[in-house]
Amino acid sequence: MSKSNLLRMDNVGIVVESLDNAIAFFQELGLELEGRAMIEGDWAGRVTGLGNQSVEIAMMVTPDGHSRLELSRFINPEVIEDHRTAPVNSLGYLRVMFAVADIDDTLERLYQHGAKLVDEVVHYQDAYRLCYIRGPEGILIGIAQALK
Structure with a gap:
């Protein structure tokens, strides 16, 4: 007997001010x-608990088609809190990690979209080179390159 009926994780959501900037950034990353x-409408608000809402979304998908990132821009109700500059040890959602083929090339391309390295690219044993970066609006993501 299975403990759950879980089939998969469909997506991770991030709320942004500018969908266009966020889309361009994640397209440059490879999504x-x-x-x-x-x-x-009211039906959407009954899911989120926000009442009659209006949200523009963009669904981004990884090249393998298995993972999705839902970018949302709330029109109504207005955004009430801003966690974009919260440090990595803050409670709640913080980051999404992406595997890349070439971390140096990826960083160079993302810098052109305003990305900033949080600290430095590090080696984890002989397995990965990885780092955290802040993208548009301070979105925190991780990127990792396997060394094998």
């Missing part, structure tokens, strides 16, 4: 824009 839509 593809799967679709963009307005999510509005």
Whole structure:
């Protein structure tokens, strides 16, 4: 007997001010824009608990098609808190980690979209080179390159 009926994780969501900037950043990282839509009405608010809401979303998908990132721009209700500059030891959602083929090339391309290295690229044993970066609006992501 299985403990759950879990099939997969569909996506991770990030709230942003500018969908266009966030889309461009994640496209440069290698995700593809799967679709963009307005999510509005009472039905959506009954899911989120926010009442009658209006949100523009963009769904980004990884090249393998298995992972998605949902970028959301709230129009109504307004955003009430801002965690974009919170340090990594803050409670709640903080970052998404991506595997890349070449960390140096990836960083150079993301710097052109305003990314900033949090501290430095480090070696984890002989397995990975990895780092955290802040993208548009302070979004915290991790990137890691396998060394094998």
